[in-house]
Amino acid sequence: MKTIEKEAIPTTEECAGSLRNILDALxxxxxxWKxxxxxxxVQSPKRFNEIRKEITKISPKVLAKELKDLELNDFVKRxxxxxxxxxxxYEATDYSLTLKSVIRELSVWxxxxxxxxxxxxxx
Known part of the structure; x- marks a missing residue:
């Protein structure tokens, strides 16, 4: 790995691996909405309409689809x-908590x- 001004520049292989990982996450x-x-x-388990009241701009159809996707990927338990x-x-699973640092960094950014x-x- 090369360095420029004390910062490591990833190799082509490392970049390709990072790109794959990021694409998987995205x-x-x-x-x-996810x-x-x-x-x-994560704040508390909720019923469908409680989620709709909290996230006001999401349509019921989109909410149902997003919850189903999150359930399939083990982020939400129904x-x-x-x-x-x-x-x-609906409630967040322990697996959802693995996103804690990602969510914090997104918030800061x-x-x-x-x-x-x-x-x-x-x-």
């Missing part, structure tokens, strides 16, 4: 209670980006 977490849904459910009417509770945009608009 494939699973694609769309603008991370928001995980954050919502529990059905045979009450009248049937009660369905998002705040920095918002400030950069504000500064650009002032010029």
């Amino acid at each position: 494939y699973v977490l694609n769309g603008k 991370i928001a849904l995980i954050l919502s459910l 529990t059905v209670y045979l009450t009248t009417p049937v009660t369905i509770i 998002g705040e920095q980006h918002r400030e950069k945009v504000k500064q650009s608009m002032r010029k």
